[in-house]
Amino acid sequence: MxxxxxxxxxxxxxxxxxxxxxxxxxxxxxxxxxxxxxxxxxxxxxxxxxxxxxxxxxxxxxxxxxxxxxxxxxxxxxxxxxxxxxxxxxxxxxxxxxxxxxxxxxxxxxxxxxxxxxxxxxxxxxxxxxxxxxxxxxxHAEGAPDLYPAALREEIDALNDTVFHGLNNGVYKAGFATSQEAYDEAVTGVFATLGLLEERLSDGRPYLHGEALTESDVRTYTTLARFDAVYHAHFKCGIRRLVDHPALWAYARRLYAIPAFRDTTDFDHIKRHYYVTQTNINPTGIVPQGPDIDWTAP
CATH class of the missing domain: 3.40.30.10 (Glutaredoxin)
Structure with a gap:
């Protein structure tokens, strides 16, 4: 790559x-x-x-x-x-x-x-x-969620921006950095954003904007789903794992239990793509075993 x-x-x-x-x-x-x-x-x-x-x-x-x-x-x-x-x-x-x-x-x-x-x-x-x-x-199907409700768009857009820079793209900035300074800056931002999300979810709310599923949950989930399997080791985001964040880990499993999230999450495709394709940071192309994580745990 x-x-x-x-x-x-x-x-x-x-x-x-x-x-x-x-x-x-x-x-x-x-x-x-x-x-x-x-x-x-x-x-x-x-x-x-x-x-x-x-x-x-x-x-x-x-x-x-x-x-x-x-x-x-x-x-x-x-x-x-x-x-x-x-x-x-x-x-x-x-x-x-x-x-x-x-x-x-x-x-x-x-x-x-x-x-x-x-x-x-x-x-x-x-x-x-x-x-x-x-x-x-x-x-839209009858009963489909309103993922981008007009009343919440400003709040959704603001959180999406924070999550993009700190987490969604932040893991790539850490993984693809070619200097220590660039890596340190990126990985610090990744865990600051995870900490912000952990705190936001620690009040018991099921989703990032309260009781209803939104666009922000979709954008956050796809990075969380890959975090322990890929980003933690492959992208050197090793300070903590997703499973070390109690509220975030419970939240990620809550989303995974929804068929649209679970049915589109393929850990085999995820691991083979990152470890085999990105030979610039994994030149051997070896796909590691693990981690042994139960995404179906209550």
């Missing part, structure tokens, strides 16, 4: 900008319509799992299609096992280059293909789940 373009001169990891940021919205060139869009995702990727969780929570399985890529990625990018039934592509890179022949960045998931326009609309992972929650509201 070549991250030279995303490594600053001081050793800090600087995530590449999302290349495709068109919106799916009424009145635009990509209006929300059942059957028009296909999400490309990996069970291994925390950014992609968000979209898979939200799609299931909102009951959009028959409205928006999904193609799951292989967890092992090489210089050609993510492989589509058996070829993509929608486009025929064997690698996700084909869709990126079909949309922008000059594209030179990493080929990332999740991304959304417009079958009608025959191009990628977006790989803007923060916006993809918000779009499912808002633009596709007319097709």
């Amino acid at each position: 070549d991250l030279k373009r995303e490594t600053a001169t001081d050793g800090r990891f600087v995530r590449q900008a999302n290349r495709f940021t068109d919106l799916i919205e009424e009145g635009g060139p990509h209006p929300p319509e059942p059957g028009r869009y296909q999400i490309y995702a990996s069970y291994a990727c925390p950014w992609a799992q968000r979209a898979l969780i939200v799609r299931e929570l909102l009951g959009l399985q028959d409205v928006i299609g999904v193609t799951i890529v292989d967890p092992i990625r090489d210089e050609r990018g993510w492989r589509v096992p058996g070829g993509d039934p929608v486009t025929g592509a064997e690698f996700l890179s084909e869709l990126y280059l079909a949309t922008d022949p000059g594209y030179q960045g990493r080929y990332t998931v999740p991304c959304v293909w417009d079958r009608t326009a025959e191009r990628l609309v977006t790989n803007d992972y923060p916006q993809i789940t918000l779009t499912l929650e808002t633009a596709f509201a007319p097709w």
